[in-house]
Amino acid sequence: MFPHHREREQPVFSARAHVFQIDPSTKRNWIPASKHAVTVSFFYDSNRNVYRIISVGGTKAIINCTITPSMTFTKTSQKFGQWADNRANTVYGLGFATEQQLQQFSDRFKEVKEAARLAREKSQDKMELANTALTIAAPQFSQDLCDELQSPVMCVNGPAEDKLYRSQSADITLSSEKERIKKMLSEGSICEMNLEAELFSLQDSNSKLVAALHEANSNVEQWKKQLTAYQEETERLRDQVADLEAHGGQGPSDMLKDELTQSLEELEALLKAKDEEIHILQSQKAEYQEMEQEREEATHRLQELQMRSVELERRVQGSEHSLAASLEERDRLEGDLQRAVDILDLKIYDLNDLRQSLAKLLDK
Structure with missing residues (x-):
């Protein structure tokens, strides 16, 4: 086996x-x-x-x-x-x-x-070791022995040889079936390996995206705190501008107002930039969900392929059992053939003795 x-x-x-x-x-x-x-x-x-x-x-x-x-x-x-x-x-x-x-x-x-x-x-x-072992184990037959036993062996061994040839044919058929199943298993292994590589890549991208999302969430919280502080600063500056305008004095108040207006514009631009970054992070979160769905689909396909591999393994085991049974049947037929040859040799020996006895009687 x-x-x-x-x-x-x-x-x-x-x-x-x-x-x-x-x-x-x-x-x-x-x-x-x-x-x-x-x-x-x-x-x-x-x-x-x-x-x-x-x-x-x-x-x-x-x-x-x-x-x-x-x-x-x-x-x-x-x-x-x-x-x-x-x-x-x-x-x-x-x-x-x-x-x-x-x-x-x-x-x-x-x-x-x-x-x-x-x-x-x-x-x-x-x-090299296998080739050496096959060379040593190969049986050698003598042409003289074949010539001596040609007629009686053909008469006695005909049905047994037919059975032996049928057994070898079944052996070849089972071997070809096993090779075909092994080829199917090899193709399944390639598909499974491609799915594993794809799953490995998705898991790598998944871990990196999860880390980026965690960092982005922490940044969003920090930006929200900064936004609150900027809004409070803006309200305070607006109150100062209102107080300065209420107390009069156009020269200094106008300069301070321009500075405050410029600061407000800068704060508004910064808030706009932070809003855009938050929008980008939200879109990345949607991409992460799509990648997670692809990873689940790849895992499902991998599980189906594993089930198929188990079924193919079961079929290979069944073929191996059938092949072992055929080999045992062939060994049994070879034993029967050897016994028939031994009986034939004994009969030939008895006939030879009988011929010599008859010849002696005729000489007398």
Whole structure:
């Protein structure tokens, strides 16, 4: 029975960066792959033992690159780096907000590249051991033995060989069915991984927006207190202007009035600016609600995909049980065939003795 493993890809490291791709026509200019900074993540696939760089923008994958030992991440400036993907026939470029973020991504790229090299060497060693074991276990048949037992074996073993061939055919059918189901599971894993990357990006944006909203709410309270203080100051200045006008004296009162009028205009402009900032924050709150709804939809789709994966695993287990039963039936048929061959050898030996006895009687 084949071993059964089913694990999802897990994010290893994530960073925010602007993604670019090289222009395929000129191979010199950079083409922006995203309008703004997106999440770029390292993922590890434990089933295939490979590492990948994935970035999702909206509903499509901007980067889907399998890391190989031959790849190299090059820092071309203080905040920009690039690497080539020969399988996709393109070059990716990443622009970071700080030099520290670029250094962190470069260090993680080297670590993942080394891990991919070790994984490849380990996989090659396993393949060489498996090939050696198959070579040693392969049965060798003698042509002379086949010639000696050709007639009687064909007479006795005909039905058993038919059963054996039917068993092998069923084995091949079950194996192809299992490969098809594994392919379905692999496709489900890719969709699930894309949803996880999208959910990871939404959660990151969600946390940042929640922090901004908390800060904005605290600023709104502070601005309300300042607005109250400005209004009180305005009323006090207006009272002073009224008192000065009531006591007469055009020269100094006019100058003071102009100054107070200018102060009032400045206060009104400041209040207008604060009102606009409050309006912007309220619109950001609406965007946050939309993002929260998108996150819930992504979570729902992820749950549906997990249920589908469980059903596919159940079908694979059923196929494996059927395959094990077929293998047991084949082993039983091989045992019956061996017993028939032993009986046939015994009969041939008895007939040979009988022929020699008859020959001796005839000679006498």
